[in-house]
Amino acid sequence: MDVSILFATRNRAAQLERTLDCYRALDTQGLDWELLIVDNGSTDATAEVIERARQDLPITYLHADGVGQNRARNVAMDRLSGDLVIFTDDDVLPEPDCVRAYIEAARRWPDDVIFGARIEPSFPADTPVWMTTPDFEFATTAFARYQPADREGPVGRHPYGPSFAVRRAAFEGMRFNEQLGPQTGSYAMGGEGDFLRRLAARGYRYIYVPQARVAHVVRAEQTNIDWLLSRAYKKGRGQVYLPSSKKAPKLYWGGVPLKLWLGTLRSWLFFQLYRCLPYAPERACVERGIIYQFRLGQVHELRARQAGVTHNDQD
Incomplete structure (x- = not known):
């Protein structure tokens, strides 16, 4: 299989519906791909949204016991089939050519295994202007803005959670640290960064792929x-x-x-x-x-x- 796409979801049925509409619009002609969605304990209409989407998307629907984004990801790690795995979130809207851009970049960089998309936050209409500008440095942490360079190639900063791709062969046997990342209550951030830094410690570089573009939806409460x-x-x-x-x-x-x-x-x-x-x-x-x-x-x-x-x- 060419590509596996993986994300976890929890009680965001309306946003999930919007996200899956973007997956319906992906340019996947000629690609053998799968979409793994791990339900992290949803109690809303998430199951119904996914079941409807399975009629026209290659979805594998999984469930995680206990709350935690990294715990949910780990449930799927042994179920991945794609040579290239795209890790993303349920509030991330990929451009139609995003997956193909990742694949083409992987071909251009055959000795590299980690690829990061261009991530642009999508703000609510009433967001203060200063909060939306690229010179607000905390936007990288708060809203996952990721644009570390002007062109494709190696960068020093690891990709961000809303969208990055890794060759599956490179992380065989690895797992995400379940004590890091989103979970109930307060938590320590850094689940994706920890995972990618461990990969980089094996000698792999971070390759920025600006042609792989996604929008990260910023919720109103996140501008508070x-x-x-x-x-x-x-x-x-x-x-x-x-x-x-x-x-x-x-x-x-x-x-x-x-x-x-x-x-x-x-x-x-x-x-x-x-x-x-x-x-x-x-x-x-x-x-x-x-x-x-x-x-x-x-x-x-x-x-x-x-x-x-x-x-x-x-x-």
């Missing part, structure tokens, strides 16, 4: 300031699990480097200052809050690790 700050906190938690080339700190308190404690305090003070200024721009205040919440998430996770607390115990 509190949601952005929560996202930064989760990002900080996940950051603890990434490898670092920096020297290990010498001074710790409560399992946390003293430098991080001081940085967290300093960022909190700046955040509070901007919140009190009567004419402070909203963006400036939010960006200070993001820095503070990111560092606070790191502190939280490091202290929990020292206490031997698991992710699920914390949530």
